[in-house]
Amino acid sequence: MSEEVKLHGVWASPFSYRVIWALKLKGIAYEYVEEDLSNKSALLLHYNPVHKQIPVLVHAGKPICESMIIIEYIEEMWPDTPLLPTDHYKRAIARFWIKFADDKALSVLRRTLYTTGEELEKAIKECLEILEIVEEHGLEDKKYFNGEKIGMVDIAFGSILYWLGVNEEVLGVKLLEPHKFPRLHKWFHSFQEVPVIKENLPNRDNVISFLKGRRETLEASST
């Protein structure tokens, strides 16, 4: 596949990293373009006129948007190192958990990032409920959601939990505790040890400063 691959992303975005991990796991060469979301480029607006968001993957000049849709595209174009099971039923289960990650876990992550006071307390409570559901139903006794090797579901949850983990430091609240969520906690540790993931994480201190800065602005404007 010699046509050019470009990824338009943003350094502090979990969605950017999802695509980076998928590309790196499959050994796909690509050019990374850092976007400034406060001053969106004409190119980004051209590639994603509907949502005007990153990430956007551009392959042979054609844009694909929405992180997990991008990864399904990558999976189909570059089938080596599969990120989804081959069994149809297992694929349906994987897609179920990807949807759960994006509909439920992501929405609660956002609320822990962007709310204060009572709303934040509610978000934290919901977050624990979501983690409980994944702990009980999602992982079973597998090493990774995808089995022996990480796949799309691991990428979907891994990105969310990494940002959740950084936010735990910002908030001074522990959410993914090993005694409460032993499977998930063990899985997340293993996930972060996978070389492609370990070598492709944003600078943690930078993310902490970024989130702290946002929280300070949020708290200042709510008083």
Place this chain on the structure above:
Amino acid sequence: MAKSDVKVLGAWPSPFVMRPTIALNIKSVEYEFLQEDLGSKSELLLKSNPVHKKIPVLIHGDKPVCESLIIVEYIDETWSSAPSILPSDPYDRATARFWAAYVDDKVFPSMKEIFIAEGVEAKKAAIQQLVDGLILLEDAYVKCSKGKPFFGGNQIGYLDIAFGSYLGWLIVTEKFNEVKLLDEAKTPGLAKWADIFCADPAVKDVMPETDKLAEYAKVLAKMRAASK
């Protein structure tokens, strides 16, 4: 495959439930439809979808598959003989998935918003938001169909199913608010497509009648008003 090997747990007014039934019809797969009483969910539903406890659920043999569009993909992959539901080209598949997500994430909530909006101004704003979304979908229809009748080309495809399943409710929304949402002026392609979709053999027996749906919507509105 015996009829009882494939079951769909659903409820007749639900647009989401139409998605797997249309897909099964396209594949000529016989199935048993089990109507759920959403006020009193069956043991089978609670066991089959413990996370969300929602319909639709496809039960194939003894294996439950949940989430309407995921069920459609499962049906397409499992009964892989023609006709295909998803496009074969990966870029077209990504495009179909993108617009299906748009329909679920933007169009459907806009429609719901119209029902719950209070006051003339709020309703007007909600209607405008929906219309803006439909205009984007008109453009997507033109690009995806490439002159053929459906988003999927000559036959109903994934995106036709995703968006078409909302048509019953879209018509009810038009009736209740005395507004044309899919019309020949703003969305000519979709206006024509809607008729062709609803008349398709795979669709017409599972699309609820507008009058029945309108009655149901009135009951829902009364319940909502009473619970305030």
